[in-house]
Amino acid sequence: MAGRKSSGPWYRDGLAFTCTQCGNCCTGAPGYVWVDEEEIERLAVHRGEQVGDFTRKFVRRVGDDLSLIEKPGGDCVFWDKQTGCTVYPARPRQCQTWPFWPENVETLDDWNQVRVNCPGSGQGRVYSVVEIQSALKKVMK
Numbered sequence: 854m855a856g857r858k859s860s861g862p863w864y865r866d867g868l869a870f871t872c873t874q875c876g877n878c879c880t881g882a883p884g885y886v887w888v889d890e891e892e893i894e895r896l897a898v899h900r901g902e903q904v905g906d907f908t909r910k911f912v913r914r915v916g917d918d919l920s921l922i923e924k925p926g927g928d929c930v931f932w933d934k935q936t937g938c939t940v941y942p943a944r945p946r947q948c949q950t951w952p953f954w955p956e957n958v959e960t961l962d963d964w965n966q967v968r969v970n971c972p973g974s975g976q977g978r979v980y981s982v983v984e985i986q987s988a989l990k991k992v993m994k
């Protein structure tokens with residue numbers, strides 16, 4: 854008798870991730886932390902600043918989109934070597950949903966590539982397919 858055909862994505866049994874606070878995803882090579890108006894407002898409120906002031910100090914335009922600025926060398930402007938993310942409760946969706954981004958979980962190879970630089974990926978708490986897909990939706994919003 855033929856076995857039941859399995860369905861769902863390759864990570865249908867879930868994927869493990871527990872952040873080790875290494876900061877790799879917030880530091881290093883230059884990149885972008887995309888933000889929209891809602892996220893900018895949340896960050897500004899968290900820091901006790903006016904949205905306009907916050908935007909002038911910490912946001913840059915990249916084409917039609919907006920990103921947080923970086924420190925020289927590429928670290929996120931809100932990353933602190935001693936304390937980690939200084940805006941953690943208000944961090945952007947992109948940061949909340951790491952490592953469950955579409956390009957990171959498309960294939961097992963993509964996921965294994967993430968694991969090379971992110972020691973928290975592949976260990977610790979197992980996220981279900983539903984949780985992973987909800988993170989994917991959130992980051993693509």
Ligand code: SF4
Pocket residue numbers: 878879886929930931932933937938939940941944945948
């Ligand atoms: S906002 Fe916080 S979590 Fe996001 S990249 Fe910057 S330091 Fe990292």
